[in-house]
Amino acid sequence: MSRRIRPAVNPATSHSVITTKAQGCGWSLATSPADEDGTTEMALTRDAWQIIVAFRAGKACAAVVQYPGQSRPMTVLAISRLSRYLRGDREQMSALDCGQRVIVGDKAGTITDIVPDEDTKVRLVVSYDDGTNGDPFTTHVRAEEKVAVQQ
Known part of the structure; x- marks a missing residue:
């Protein structure tokens, strides 16, 4: 019996998968350069929505949502729910x-x-x-x- 090799990173939280999914669902992307601890931020914008995702070593580690009608991000978003927001009916x-x-x-x-x-x-x-x-x-x-x- 052979063992299935698991990926080193959860594919749902990888930078490239999130980028591809966001672009496919009509989100525009802007990425900041890495800071001193290696963390980068990606700002995803669609209509009046904005989601900011923090990445460390290419893996999403935190996200916040700025809803329509708000002037700044107010809600911490569980990384496991990020895909649902990206695919949500525009x-x-x-x-x-x-x-x-x-x-x-x-x-x-x-x-x-x-x-x-x-x-x-x-x-x-x-x-x-x-x-x-x-x-x-x-x-x-x-x-x-x-x-x-x-x-």
Whole structure:
């Protein structure tokens, strides 16, 4: 019985695999030079989204997400979830912003997180005005209309 040889690095976290997957899904890339400890950063940008991935020795070691509507990265992203964000449906991921007011059925609330669920679906985390939370798909949500108040 022969043993299967395992790769030295997890292929899902290698610099080249992440680069190829990001480019194939419409993300633009910018890479910084290595700092004194050998860490490099890759900034992935698509529409109003930005993901910054740190690499050490060619392997992803950390990532942060800057959602649409935010001025700086706010969320640490598990490396195991990076692929899901890169492949996430572009139209649904860009349809709404964190902090935006939405209506889900008969409830109103504010988007607190945007999470790609699979290649074709994106979930929102919504904090409703009644104090509860929900996680509807973007296809079940509509933006709350702004009403001008006359004085």
